[in-house]
Amino acid sequence: MLVRFWGVRGSTPTPQAENLRYGGNTSCVEVRIGGQIYVFDCGTGFRNLGKQLIQESNGAPISAHIFLSHFHWDHIQGIPFFTPLYSGKDSSFIFHSSNRTRGPQRAIEEQMSDPYFPVDMNEMAAQRKFYDINEGRVEFDQCTVTSMWLNHPQGCLGFRLETKDKVFVYATDNEPGHPQFDKNVRKLAEGADVLIYDAQYLPEEYEADRRGWGHSHWREAVNVVMESGAKELILFHHDPDHTDECIDSVVAKAREHYQRVRAASEGMEILL
Numbered sequence: 001m002l003v004r005f006w007g008v009r010g011s012t013p014t015p016q017a018e019n020l021r022y023g024g025n026t027s028c029v030e031v032r033i034g035g036q037i038y039v040f041d042c043g044t045g046f047r048n049l050g051k052q053l054i055q056e057s058n059g060a061p062i063s064a065h066i067f068l069s070h071f072h073w074d075h076i077q078g079i080p081f082f083t084p085l086y087s088g089k090d091s092s093f094i095f096h097s098s099n100r101t102r103g104p105q106r107a108i109e110e111q112m113s114d115p116y117f118p119v120d121m122n123e124m125a126a127q128r129k130f131y132d133i134n135e136g137r138v139e140f141d142q143c144t145v146t147s148m149w150l151n152h153p154q155g156c157l158g159f160r161l162e163t164k165d166k167v168f169v170y171a172t173d174n175e176p177g178h179p180q181f182d183k184n185v186r187k188l189a190e191g192a193d194v195l196i197y198d199a200q201y202l203p204e205e206y207e208a209d210r211r212g213w214g215h216s217h218w219r220e221a222v223n224v225v226m227e228s229g230a231k232e233l234i235l236f237h238h239d240p241d242h243t244d245e246c247i248d249s250v251v252a253k254a255r256e257h258y259q260r261v262r263a264a265s266e267g268m269e270i271l272l
């Protein structure tokens with residue numbers, strides 16, 4: 001299993017010099033298992049993944065399973081700019097997500113409707129399917145993906161991808177402090193080889209004025225990794241105002257409590 005980070009920033013892209021070592025594109029993580037591609041979220045990093053896939057495929061059809069945690073801009077904004085969706089009728093993209101008000105298909109398509117974008121999603125050549133997965137389990141040939149709700153305004157799904165010997169967990173946009181969701185995230189993360197977790201705020205920022213905004217901090221991330229028995233923690237969804245230096249200091253502090261911690265950076269790869 002190969003994990004690649006295409007976008008690691010939360011909320012909004014940050015193309016600023018002081019942020020570029022970790023990266024300014026919003027959430028997008030790719031997982032490859034054999035030849036199969038699984039994508040977790042389609043923030044602006046999704047655009048660069050698209051370019052890579054076009055280059056790699058050399059004209060052959062491309063297919064991927066795409067899991068969307070939720071529909072806030074920083075998790076969908078790359079979709080209109082993902083060129084494989086326009087590339088040919090033999091390519092296919094299967095979206096797995098859940099939306100309580102509109103359903104996942106409408107929620108995805110409406111971001112490209114008039115007057116928000118000049119090209120309608122129906123004009124995309126590639127085949128598209130949309131599944132409303134809610135909480136549950138999706139089975140593929142080489143893996144299964146389990147989804148559970150997290151604590152975030154308008155809802156957010158966390159995902160656990162399991163092969164026969166490895167476990168990858170993607171749990172972002174989650175605020176601590178709600179008994180059921182605190183339990184959900186620990187259950188998702190149980191014994192995982194790698195846990196990607198929301199560490200948007202500093203604990204002191206959270207305490208000061210960011211309760212109820214739907215995000216976590218590095219101290220809670222350390223709690224989750226230790227209490228769930230996950231092996232490695234990847235801090236993710238960095239705050240737009242956190243510079244590279246700030247993130248370095250967060251990693252150093254987190255390592256005083258748990259050794260295997262890194263902060264996600266654009267282009268980082270993990271081979272499991």
Ligand SMILES: [Zn+2]
Nearest residue numbers: 010011074173
């Ligand atoms: Zn987000």
Ligand SMILES: [Zn+2]
Nearest residue numbers: 070072152173
């Ligand atoms: Zn969100």
